[in-house]
Amino acid sequence: EIVLTQSPGTLSLSPGERATLSCRASQSVSSSYLAWYQQKPGQAPRLLIYGASSRATGIPDRFSGSGSGTDFTLTISRLEPEDFAVYYCQQYGSSITFGGGTKVEIK
Amino acid sequence: EVQLVETGGGLIQPGGSLRLSCAASGFTVSSNYMSWVRQAPGKGLEWVSVIYSGGSTYYADSVKGRFTISRDNSKNTLYLQMNSLRAEDTAVYYCARSVSVAEYYYYMDVWGKGTTVTVSS
Numbered sequence: 001e002i003v004l005t006q007s008p009g010t011l012s013l014s015p016g017e018r019a020t021l022s023c024r025a026s027q028s029v030s031s032s033y034l035a036w037y038q039q040k041p042g043q044a045p046r047l048l049i050y051g052a053s054s055r056a057t058g059i060p061d062r063f064s065g066s067g068s069g070t071d072f073t074l075t076i077s078r079l080e081p082e083d084f085a086v087y088y089c090q091q092y093g094s095s096i097t098f099g100g101g102t103k104v105e106i107k
Numbered sequence: 108e109v110q111l112v113e114t115g116g117g118l119i120q121p122g123g124s125l126r127l128s129c130a131a132s133g134f135t136v137s138s139n140y141m142s143w144v145r146q147a148p149g150k151g152l153e154w155v156s157v158i159y160s161g162g163s164t165y166y167a168d169s170v171k172g173r174f175t176i177s178r179d180n181s182k183n184t185l186y187l188q189m190n191s192l193r194a195e196d197t198a199v200y201y202c203a204r205s206v207s208v209a210e211y212y213y214y215m216d217v218w219g220k221g222t223t224v225t226v227s228s
């Protein structure tokens with residue numbers, strides 16, 4: 001099973017700042033089959049990124065994904081108030097596993 | 108509008124059974140991979156099961172032999188039959204439409220709001 005480790009656990013930032021979230025896999029994720037989801041309290045997850053770097057429909061371009069192999073990054077270029085949430089990475093190259101999440105909170 | 112609505116959750120005693128339903132609108136369940144994902148209170152996401160458009164089914168080891176995924180094409184509805192429930196099955200259960208990029212490889216693009224299952228005596 002591929003284990004995904006997300007860091008940091010919590011990111012405290014102000015609106016307008018840049019957020020950089022990391023997702024590290026215990027083994028290489030084939031074909032960059034990695035997705036990112038956003039989840040707000042009491043809501044379902046929302047797909048942001050698939051294929052490591054492709055934005056899902058309707059996702060603002062301030063969200064970007066990068067990486068390959070075992071190291072992946074989600075970047076939010078300028079945080080908007082609605083971006084404060086928990087973010088999960090998920091690999092789908094070998095069954096399905098999720099990372100433990102990174103909480104982006106208002107500083 | 109593409110939408111998923113889960114129902115069927117509730118409080119159930121350990122060892123009991125429950126069937127979750129996920130009614131889809133705006134797309135055809137049988138033409139897509141469909142998944143169940145759960146989230147224990149205060150925890151992260153855990154994949155539970157998937158049914159492929161061709162009908163093949165797969166399960167997480169934690170539920171294999173106890174849970175069964177199925178669909179009713181006439182009702183455009185996905186199901187999760189859960190038997191021999193345990194306290195550790197307590198979670199919000201989400202159904203999700205899954206986009207297959209190749210056989211066996213898929214991610215979730217549309218999620219329902221979830222239904223809560225609590226296993227407790």
